[in-house]
Amino acid sequence: MAAPSPAPKKRRDVAETLLGVLTCVLIALISVLESALVIPRIGRYGTSSFDKWCLNAQYIALIFMWFSLLGHEYVHRHERAWAKKSRRYGYTIQGLALALCAATNWGKGIWGAVIVAFLLLMVYSVWDAYMKALALHPEDQKVLDQIIEQKRQRAQERWEEEQRHRRAARLEEAAAQYGQDLAIDPSETKKPSVEWKIPSRKHQPLVYFIRNGNRVKIGTTTDLRRRVRTLALRPENVVLLEAGGMDRERDFHKRFEKYREGNTEWFRDLGELSAYITERVEEIRRQQAATRSGSADR
Numbered sequence: 001m002a003a004p005s006p007a008p009k010k011r012r013d014v015a016e017t018l019l020g021v022l023t024c025v026l027i028a029l030i031s032v033l034e035s036a037l038v039i040p041r042i043g044r045y046g047t048s049s050f051d052k053w054c055l056n057a058q059y060i061a062l063i064f065m066w067f068s069l070l071g072h073e074y075v076h077r078h079e080r081a082w083a084k085k086s087r088r089y090g091y092t093i094q095g096l097a098l099a100l101c102a103a104t105n106w107g108k109g110i111w112g113a114v115i116v117a118f119l120l121l122m123v124y125s126v127w128d129a130y131m132k133a134l135a136l137h138p139e140d141q142k143v144l145d146q147i148i149e150q151k152r153q154r155a156q157e158r159w160e161e162e163q164r165h166r167r168a169a170r171l172e173e174a175a176a177q178y179g180q181d182l183a184i185d186p187s188e189t190k191k192p193s194v195e196w197k198i199p200s201r202k203h204q205p206l207v208y209f210i211r212n213g214n215r216v217k218i219g220t221t222t223d224l225r226r227r228v229r230t231l232a233l234r235p236e237n238v239v240l241l242e243a244g245g246m247d248r249e250r251d252f253h254k255r256f257e258k259y260r261e262g263n264t265e266w267f268r269d270l271g272e273l274s275a276y277i278t279e280r281v282e283e284i285r286r287q288q289a290a291t292r293s294g295s296a297d298r
Contacts (some may be wrong), residue, residue: 019130026123027070031063033116034101041104062097066090070127077131078144094120150258154268196238198225205245207252209277210237215261216269216277220249240277240284 042055069090076082101116136144202223210217210233221227228235242248253260256276259267267273 016130016133019126019133023123023126023130026119026126027067030116030119030123033119034063034097035060037101037116038097038104042100059097059100062093062100066093066097069093073131077134078136078141079148080141080145083131091120091124153258196235196241198228198235198238200225204243207242207244207248208238209240209242211239211269212237214269215266216273217266218249218252218256219265220244220246240280242280 038059039056042052042059069086073083073086073090076086098116098120135141205220205222206224207218207220208224208227210219210228210231212231212233216239217231219227224238224241225235228238242252253265256267256273259270259273261268269277
């Protein structure tokens with residue numbers, strides 16, 4: 001079978017390039033026309049040369065703000081929420097510039113402002129078509145939206161964790177001024193309430209949760225003692241063991257995917273993952289306590 005012709009892709013690339021060039025030309029034309037209509041006349045509202053320079057600088061700043069927002073929308077075009085905000089703010093600023101253009105030419109004819117408004121409408125139409133041409137397929141965009149949301153959640157979690165440590169450090173410093181010594185994070189030094197028995201030989205598959213700092217590794221093994229030693233950790237780092245094999249491990253990975261670090265088996269010990277470990281450990285601790293109590297009664 002012959003390879004598909006690259007001609008459609010080339011034509012599409014050419015069309016996108018032409019749209020981009022046309023948009024840039026229209027943006028430049030609007031900026032020049034607005035400046036030609038506003039800058040010579042805006043100075044009359046000032047009482048000194050400094051006032052005139054300030055008014056001109058403020059108007060030029062509006063134009064550059066519009067440029068920057070268009071650029072921000074282009075760079076973040078796949079982040080639809082940011083792109084919409086950039087476009088809305090950009091055309092709000094351009095509407096203000098257009099009103100200023102009409103006001104400074106009031107009484108001298110407003111055809112310049114009308115022409116600028118017409119060009120602005122053309123820019124909006126062409127720019128919208130250009131952004132749509134660069135957009136992903138709707139199904140692909142949904143996938144990217146999930147990736148972006150996961151990234152946002154991870155950033156939010158890191159920020160919350162940093163804020164928690166900073167607050168604790170500030171509290172410790174303030175308390176030290178009054179002679180009180182506080183631990184920065186008592187939960188980090190807390191010993192596990194369940195001591196897991198590490199099998200000395202190979203065993204049935206187990207899904208293990210091993211903590212190292214603020215990360216937890218979720219994996220499967222049939223030789224836990226060797227696995228712990230391979231990771232250069234200690235048995236005390238094992239925080240939870242669940243019966244099951246690879247299928248159970250994949251279920252956990254899918255469940256806590258938003259806390260995952262890259263494509264590794266390491267997860268940030270936060271949110272639902274941390275809550276799950278705490279709940280399961282407490283449940284197993286109660287079961288062990290009930291078993292020991294029943295044995296003692298007999």
